Each structure stands twice: as structure tokens, then as C-alpha cells.
Amino acid sequence: MNNIILDELELNFNNIEEEVYGIVCEAGLSRIKLMLENVDNLIFESRDTKRYRYKFKTEKTIQTIMGDLTFSRRYYIDKYNNRGVFLMDDALNLNLVGRTSENLIEKMIDTAVDSSYRKSAAKIEKSTLTKVSHQTIKNKADYFGSAIEKIENNRVAKYLKGELRGKREVNVLFEEKDGVYLKIQGKKNKQELKVGKIYEGWVKKNDGYRTVGTRYFSGYEKGSNFDNLINSHISEVYNQDKIQYTILNGDGAPWISAETENDIQKIYQLDLFHIFQKANRKIKDEESRKTVKKLLKEKKYDEALEKIKELINLETDKKANDELKELYSYYKNNFNALARYQDRDDITIPPPGGIEYRGLGTMESTIRNVVASRMKGNGTAWSIDGANHMSKILCLKHSDELKGKLRTILRNGRVIDFIDINEIIKEQLKESRKTINAEVKALIKGQKKAGKYNESMKSSIIYGQGKVTRTREILKSLSGI
Secondary structure: OHHHHHHHHOOOHHHHHHHHHHHHHHHHHHHHHHHHHHHHHHHHHHOOOOOEEEEEEEEEEEEEOOEEEEEEEEEEEEOOOOEEEOHHHHHOOOOOEOOEOHHHHHHHHHHHOOOOHHHHHHHHHHHOOOOOOHHHHHHHHHHHHHHHHHHHHHHHHHHHOOOOOOOEOOOEEEEEEEEEEEOEOOOOOOEEEEEEEEEOEEEEEOOEEEEEOOEEEEEOOOHHHHHHHHHHHHHHHEOHHHOOEEEEEEOOOHHHHHHHHHOOOEEEEEOHHHHHHHHHHHOOOHHHHHHHHHHHHOOOHHHHHHHHHHHHHHOOOHHHHHHHHHHHHHHHHOHHHOOOHHHOOOOOOOOOOOOEOOOOOOHHHHHHHHHHHHHOOOOOOEOHHHHHHHHHHHHHHHOOOHHHHHHHHHHHHHHOOOOOHHHHHHHHHHHHHHHHHHHHHHHHHHHHHHOOOOHHHHHHHHHOOOOOOHHHHHHHHOOOO
């Protein structure tokens, strides 16, 4: 009998929960409206009347997690600068993007990093009393992604000017880079998004290990600009004078290894996964493949190259021969990077102190977990800007910095401007040329008098024997003048 009555009333727990939630939210909105208008009245009565002239009262509607909130507040003219101002907005830090509350914006971004914009809109509508379109969520993500770019841009500018002085001290820093190809709107071929990470080492956790001090980076920047993006963060956080080595792990792409050419303290090694993946893909004969891989595992790199050369001479099929040549070139061009950093005789790794130093090779899982799970394989085609924005938000999320950065942007995002990095570099190059010319001329003049001038002394004054810094990189690039 009771079941029949409940069925007729269409009552169940979910219906009751949704109904009560709606009632509570309506009551909450009414209470917030009353509180805001009371604050506005208090400001009206206590304001500096000599400075703020009351103009009119107007209604404002904002989207909140409880639904749309409409309230009245007063508009004033600031007589000191002749500008209009809502004093209540300033007093309560009413940080809005458009007409959306800070809490709802955070919920939009939190949802969007896990699901498509359409699914995010559906989830928000289901979990709150607010209806938002998928385009609204996309616009908010683009706004924050653009603001993150501005913050990064400002940090890079300070780095290039030598203004960043981090305090955290570590002896060794680990860095890994790779790329993920995403489908781009209007492009026939996928475009590579650069992804990088840094960390200080490993600690044991349950049955496995996790990296410590991990920070992720991404972008469609050019290689050198991407290096600056990562290095500027390192300079901001770490005392670079205390970093003895940075161990860089990559797949052999030129944009990854380029910066190690000018930095003797950045040790480059070829990613182990890609070393063996290349052999698996390029050597068709199973026994030959096993032999080469065995030599690589035994760290007999010279013998591995000789074996591949032998296979090239024996292979008659042109396609297979070309692939073997490609494999040989890959190992030959990256020969110095085949050895693991722990096996290098030319470096002495200091004791880790509380953490462990292990073999690198975390980028495949990083690409999958940080970027690809949200941005690849679901049929989505991105714009370059849209992909850039979302990837940077994802990197902040996985670096455990998203919430703090969102709130910083809500309070300060409108006052951050892009800085022309190219102009800073041009100015540095100009100053470097002046310095080099003056030093070289002085050296030549002095050595001519002594009759002992030679090219090696010219080189030493340009490069010196100390730590390779950003300035030294610039000087080396100008060594041909």
C-alpha cells in the first residue's frame, strides 16, 4: 500500500535530494542578496563623501554555483580621478570573468581538465543549479590559458634580464622532454606540442617510486623559447649556483638536445625507451634485432654500431637497407648520449641526500597522463591557441598549482601584459657585441705589444672557464664576429 502511494507521488530519494538542494540554494541566494545589499548600504553611509559622489543604483546578475544571483549596488564617481567605481565590488573582492563568480569559474576549469567542454557543461548543470554552455566554459579556459601565457612570458623576460634568484638548493636536477602530436583545425597533419618536466629525484612509495618536486611545462613555442620557459622556472625556484648537473633525457629530437651544446653542466642522454623502440622498428630480422639490443643492454655501443653496419652491408632490400641506415645514423649522431648518466666517467654525481637518483624515462606516462588523456584520441581538433591554453592548464593541475594560479589570475590577470621577448634578446645581443668587441680589441692590443697574441687566448676571454650561464650562451653564439 505504501509503495503504491509513493509511486503515485513519484517520490524517491533522488527526487527528494534534488528538491531539498534547490530549496537550500534558493534560500542561500536570498541570504547572499540581503547581505550584499546591507554591505552596500553600509558603504554608502560611511564613504568619504568628499571623494566619492553617489551617481545611481543598478542591478547586477552573476552566475554562482547555487544559480543566478541578482542584487542591487551603488555606482559612484571618484572625484580625484573622475572615474566610475562600484565600491562594494572592491570591498568584497568581487572577482568575476564576465558575470561568473570565482567559485563557479574554478568548478568550470576543474571539470574542463577532465572532460570535453560539452560534457563539462552537462556535469555543471547536473551538480549545480546553474546552466552554462560549452562555449562559455571554453571561453573561460582560453581566458585562463592566455593569462598563464602572460605570466610565463613575464617570467621569461625576468630570466633573460638575470632578475630571477631562486633559493631552493639541490645538487642535481632532472629534466625530460618529449612531444605529442595533436589534431589541429584546418591542418592536414598533426602538430607537435612540446611537453617537459623537471624533478629533483625519487622517493619510494608503496611498491613503486614517485618523483619529487615535479613541475610540468607545455607549449607550441620554438625550441629555444621552450628552453627559456623551463629554465626561467628553474631560476625562479632554485639557486642555480648550487646545481652541479642537470640530467636531460630526450628522444634525440634536435629541439631537445640543442641547449646542451652550450652548457657543460647539462648532461644529455637518449631516452632508453626510444633507444630500443628504434631498434624494434628498424631491424626486421628477429635474431639480428635481439643481437643489437643485447649489445645495447650490455652497454657495448661501439659493437652495436658495428653490427648495424654489418647488417647494412648484407641487406639487399632497399627499404630495409634505408631503415637500417636511419637506425645507424640515429645511434651515431647521438652516440655520446647512449650512455646513462650514472655510467659517465666525465662527471661525478654528488650524494642525493634523502632521496634517490634512478634511471630516467617517465615521459611516456607523463604524455599520456598529463596531456593525451584529455587532448588526444577523442576526435577533438584543436586550434593552436586552444591547445596551448588547455595544455598549460593541465600542466598546472598535475603540478598541484592550478587552484592557486587561478585565484592569482582572478585578482591580477587583467594587469599582466605580454613583453616582447625578442626585443630583450636583441638588446642583450647588442650589449654582448659591444662587450666582446671591447674585450677582444683590448686583448689584441695587449698581445701585439707583447708579441704573443694567438686565437686561443681570444677564445678564452670570450668563454672563460667558469659556469656556463645564459650570458655565456649568448657570447658563444656571437663568437664569429
